[in-house]
Amino acid sequence: MNKTDRQLAIMLELQRSKVVRAEDLAALFETSVRTIYRDIQALSETGIPIFGAPGHGYSLMEGYFLPPIGFSAEEAVALLLGADFIEQRLDGDYGRAAKAAKSKIEAILPETVRDESIRVRETMRLLNAGEPRTGMNEKDTLGQVRRAILERRKISFSYKKKTPEADGNRKSIREVAPYGLVFAQGNWMLIGHCGLRQDIRHFRLSRMTELVVLDTPFAMPPGFNLSLYRPQDDRSEHVWIRANPEIADKIAETGNFYIESAEEREGGLWVHLRVRAPEEILHLILSWGGDVEVMEPESLRFRVREEAEKMFKRY
Incomplete structure (x- = not known):
């Protein structure tokens, strides 16, 4: 990142945050604290009202805003694709806001950048063709x-679980924070946090x-951070299958979350x-058909055989 780009990025960071320490800016932009001091001084000399408080950090004068910033075609594409995702995947409030934001972004782009962003967007799809958008009922939820x-x-x-509980029920009423x-x-x-299970759960x-x-x-x-949260891995059951090597790619694509190892x-x-x-x-396993055989556990071998017999009777 060159000096001009870094100084603009520092301005954006100051506008986004109330107070920023030089050490944090140095870590963010992978440079020295001394360089940040020089950048702050250069920005102040251009008339930008930056205040520094020893031991606290730097801040912009309240009410000061940067003038409108131009976007490159790549930056415009990133914003418009993000807005497409929000419109398709979030609920109505954000969907309408995303649609309005797209119109505003497109309206302020210079014609050359707008044309280039359209050309780039036509070469990409945000979602796989087989992956449906969030349904209306789910959007309401x-x-x-x-x-x-x-x-x-x-x-x-x-809540309807994928697999039944010990009593055979798949549906239960939950109260959740x-x-x-x-x-x-x-x-x-x-x-x-599920009141029924008295623990953090995923629904x-x-x-x-x-x-x-x-x-x-x-x-x-206290201390809960969604971006840092990692669910406990409770996959404690082991399954071994023997497969035709020719469908190795198919197995990897569809069963990737569960696979621990694969060896010829x-x-x-x-x-x-x-x-x-x-x-x-x-x-x-049923979707992989006759190209796989469950080796362990025996209970799963029995379930596969049971399902295969049901299918055979139907056909």
């Missing part, structure tokens, strides 16, 4: 959950119905998978 998170209010909903939303593997997930929005935002307030646990041996490709419950990958 997303909007309610998002507002409950901001207002720090608990929610209640009926919602901490945040995550978009992963094409699905919106709610991260929150797929597409499986939530009868959602009610309650009047019950909750407090975010005599007799085929041996794949080791780790799961929460063997039944959760039954649909994957």
Whole structure:
């Protein structure tokens, strides 16, 4: 990053934050603190009102804003693609805001940059063709959950699990303190504290119905940071399959989350998978057809055989 670009980036950081330390700016832009001091002095000499407080950091005079900034074609594409994602994946409030933002961005772009950004966007797709947009019902749920998170209010909903509980039921009523939303593997997930399980749990929005935002307030646990949060890996069950090496790429594409290792041996490709419950990958194994054989556990071999017999009877 050259001096001019760095000084502009420092200005943007000062405008975004109330107070910024020289040490933090130096770490952010991978330069020395002495260089940051020189940059701040150069910016001050151009008339930009930057105030420094020893031991605290630098800040801009309240009410000072940078003049409008031009975008390169690449920067415009990044913003417009991001707005496309928000319009397609978030609820109506943000969807409308994203659409309006796109219009404003396109309106202020110089004609040459606008034409170039259109040309670049035509060469890319944000979503896979087979991946549907967030459905209307899910968008409604997303909007309610998002507002409950901001207002720090608990929610209640009926949740349908992928696999049944020990009693055979798949549906249960949950009361949850919602901490945040995550978009992963094409699905919106709610991260929150479940009153039923007395622990942090993850809920797929597409499986939530009868959602009610309650009047019950909750407090975010001290130190919880959604961007740093990593769920506990509870995949404690091991599955071994033997596969035709010719479908190794297909297995890797569809079962990638579960795969621990894959090794070619005599007799085929041996794949080791780790799961929460063997039944959760039954649909994957069936999708690979006669090119795979479950070696362990025996209970999963039985389930595959049972499903194959049902299919045989139907056909």
